[in-house]
Amino acid sequence: MTTTTVATALRMTDVRKVYPMGDGSEVVALDHATLTLGSDEIVALVGPSGSGKTTLCSIAGGILSATEGRIVVGDEDISGHDAKQLTKFRQEKVGFVFQSVNLVPFLNARENLLVVDELGKRTGKPARDRADQLLEELGLADRAKNLPSQLSGGQRQRVAIGRALMNDPTLVLFDEPTSALDTQLGEQVMELIQNEMKSRGTAAIVVTHDERITHYCDRSVHIVDGRLDA
Amino acid sequence: MKLALTELRRRPGRFATATVILSLIAVLLMFLGGLLDGLIANSTGAIRAQQADAIVYSDTAQASFVRSRIEPDVRAEVEAVPGVTEVGGLGNVQLGGRVPGNGPRDLASVVLFGYELAPDGVPDPPPAGQAYADDTLEADGVEVGMTILLGPARSPIEVIGFVSDTNFAGQSGMWASVDTWRTVLSENRPDAQLADGVFQALVVRGGTTGDSSLPDAIDAATDGATDSYTIDEAISAIPGVDSQTTTFNQIIGVTLVIALVVIALFFALLTVERTSLYGVLKALGAKSSTIFAGLVVQAVVVTAIAATFAGALVIVLDLLIPPGSIPLLVTPSRVISSIVLLLAAAVIGCAFSLRRVLRIDPASAIGTTS
Numbered sequence: 296m297t298t299t300t301v302a303t304a305l306r307m308t309d310v311r312k313v314y315p316m317g318d319g320s321e322v323v324a325l326d327h328a329t330l331t332l333g334s335d336e337i338v339a340l341v342g343p344s345g346s347g348k349t350t351l352c353s354i355a356g357g358i359l360s361a362t363e364g365r366i367v368v369g370d371e372d373i374s375g376h377d378a379k380q381l382t383k384f385r386q387e388k389v390g391f392v393f394q395s396v397n398l399v400p401f402l403n404a405r406e407n408l409l410v411v412d413e414l415g416k417r418t419g420k421p422a423r424d425r426a427d428q429l430l431e432e433l434g435l436a437d438r439a440k441n442l443p444s445q446l447s448g449g450q451r452q453r454v455a456i457g458r459a460l461m462n463d464p465t466l467v468l469f470d471e472p473t474s475a476l477d478t479q480l481g482e483q484v485m486e487l488i489q490n491e492m493k494s495r496g497t498a499a500i501v502v503t504h505d506e507r508i509t510h511y512c513d514r515s516v517h518i519v520d521g522r523l524d525a
Numbered sequence: 526m527k528l529a530l531t532e533l534r535r536r537p538g539r540f541a542t543a544t545v546i547l548s549l550i551a552v553l554l555m556f557l558g559g560l561l562d563g564l565i566a567n568s569t570g571a572i573r574a575q576q577a578d579a580i581v582y583s584d585t586a587q588a589s590f591v592r593s594r595i596e597p598d599v600r601a602e603v604e605a606v607p608g609v610t611e612v613g614g615l616g617n618v619q620l621g622g623r624v625p626g627n628g629p630r631d632l633a634s635v636v637l638f639g640y641e642l643a644p645d646g647v648p649d650p651p652p653a654g655q656a657y658a659d660d661t662l663e664a665d666g667v668e669v670g671m672t673i674l675l676g677p678a679r680s681p682i683e684v685i686g687f688v689s690d691t692n693f694a695g696q697s698g699m700w701a702s703v704d705t706w707r708t709v710l711s712e713n714r715p716d717a718q719l720a721d722g723v724f725q726a727l728v729v730r731g732g733t734t735g736d737s738s739l740p741d742a743i744d745a746a747t748d749g750a751t752d753s754y755t756i757d758e759a760i761s762a763i764p765g766v767d768s769q770t771t772t773f774n775q776i777i778g779v780t781l782v783i784a785l786v787v788i789a790l791f792f793a794l795l796t797v798e799r800t801s802l803y804g805v806l807k808a809l810g811a812k813s814s815t816i817f818a819g820l821v822v823q824a825v826v827v828t829a830i831a832a833t834f835a836g837a838l839v840i841v842l843d844l845l846i847p848p849g850s851i852p853l854l855v856t857p858s859r860v861i862s863s864i865v866l867l868l869a870a871a872v873i874g875c876a877f878s879l880r881r882v883l884r885i886d887p888a889s890a891i892g893t894t895s
Contacts, residue, residue, distance in 0.1 A: 349888075353888045356808075358808055358887045358888045359888055379812075382807075382810055382811075382812055383810070385808065385809065385810040385887075386809075386810030387810075391808050391809065393805060393808075397801070397802070397805040399528070399802065399805075399806075400802075401531060401532050401535040401536050402528075402531065406531070410528065410806075410809070411809055411810070413527055413528060414806065414809055414810050414811040414812075414815060415810050458809075
């Protein structure tokens with residue numbers, strides 16, 4: 296009998312994030328968090344406001360550094376990375392879909408995808424081909440030249456997903472992807488997320504406080520006051 | 526950088542206010558520079574036109590034509606200096622000129638030069654009683670063939686042609702033979718008349734054979750009886766030139782500082798407005814240097830557009846303004862140097878936004894909205 300080791304997209308071990316306050320006290324935003332994601336696993340991170348969801352995602356995505364603990368994304372240990380290394384890490388290994396979408400308002404859909412390449416490796420034609428392919432897969436080929444103001448809410452969300460996938464990331468972080476959408480549209484977006492992540496074998500964390508969409512994920516992890524469920 | 530240029534192309538209105546303000550500042554800057562150049566040209570043309578390696582005054586004259594007297598024996602000493610190839614006498618007298626058709630009190634300010642060696646752009650000395658006039662006198666109604674009456678003695682001088690850029694101390698130059706000049710001087714300034722062979726200054730051409738400069742060699746040869754200058758030194762010694770230059774350069778400097786502050790404020794405001802966007806870009810992997818470079822590119826492009834428009838406007842103004850009415854002189858070097866200074870101000874002004882860009886937190890792109 297043989298055993299196969301499943302590759303992990305994310306391994307967080309005993310991660311703490313502490314903010315010192317001016318009066319000498321501390322705020323513990325994340326308290327001994329340990330979380331592992333398989334290479335194509337979609338995890339819903341559920342918790343109330345202020346529970347530490349954003350802090351966990353920011354640390355996993357290389358935006359914040361942890362006070363303590365180990366963070367490995369794919370095969371890269373980012374625990375001791377400096378700001379420059381974290382910038383490079385974000386260019387190459389992570390995709391983000393922000394709560395308020397945050398497309399660049401003066402770039403059309405195609406250019407919003409290409410901005411990832413413009414900020415990173417600048418591969419030129421391969422990036423343009425990838426952007427066109429992603430837009431095709433996301434059903435936005437005919438909207439490539441439209442500005443965000445000319446797109447519907449769902450279309451903007453799809454452009455944001457395309458942008459997050461441009462650099463073929465190891466991990467994609469979705470921050471409240473359905474909060475600005477109605478129920479039907481929200482379900483459509485979650486279906487899209489599920490299909491895109493699974494078809495690419497890309498891991499994802501979906502931050503949400505909406506229990507209705509968690510069934511689109513492989514599992515849910517609850518967080519309260521910076522502590523993850525055991 | 527591509528992002529910054531795309532925003533400029535797609536959202537030009539966003540930068541319109543700054544462009545308009547910078548255009549006005551650029552016009553002011555170039556106009557001030559043109560006025561400075563015009564005033565200086567109006568004061569120094571007669572000296573600049575001398576194709577000379579030294580201008581020689583008497584030792585106590587302090588570079589003033591009025592106070593200077595060069596006797597023939599001193600001139601002979603100057604001519605004997607090794608390296609000197611040509612020496613020409615030069616003198617002037619400043620008088621009011623009555624122009625036919627103008628009112629009795631409407632006098633043209635004229636400085637009549639008597640010369641031996643022709644300056645650049647001026648023909649050889651004309652016959653007695655005739656002179657070439659600087660074209661700024663056209664603004665006073667002077668025409669070729671007209672006879673102007675100079676000074677209280679109303680010495681008649683016939684204008685036989687126009688020359689350019691030959692004014693002195695803010696007065697229009699007229700160029701006549703030495704004999705004509707001596708006659709006019711003795712008729713109108715009898716107390717200042719000079720004997721034959723005596724000049725107020727010498728124009729010297731040549732070079733030195735030793736280590737010292739030609740002016741130094743001349744002063745040494747005359748045993749201190751002369752005070753000699755290079756052309757540049759003689760220009761600086763003209764009363765008012767240095768102080769005008771200093772004053773105007775200070776005003777120009779202040780104008781540049783204002784341009785810098787305008788750019789700094791505009792792009793600081795833009796950075797504040799785009800904090801959220803920059804946070805997103807940083808989260809996506811943008812380096813602070815990339816974002817800052819984009820700001821600099823936008824500042825440079827906006828300033829370049831404003832400065833180019835201003836340059837074109839000032840050149841058109843210079844063409845439309847009649848010679849002699851305003852002492853405005855627009856030169857390519859002044860326009861280009863103004864553009865370069867404005868671009869430098871743009872880059873420096875942007876630098877005030879660097880700290881703000883560095884402090885933008887990419888984590889602000891993630892998380893609940895307010």
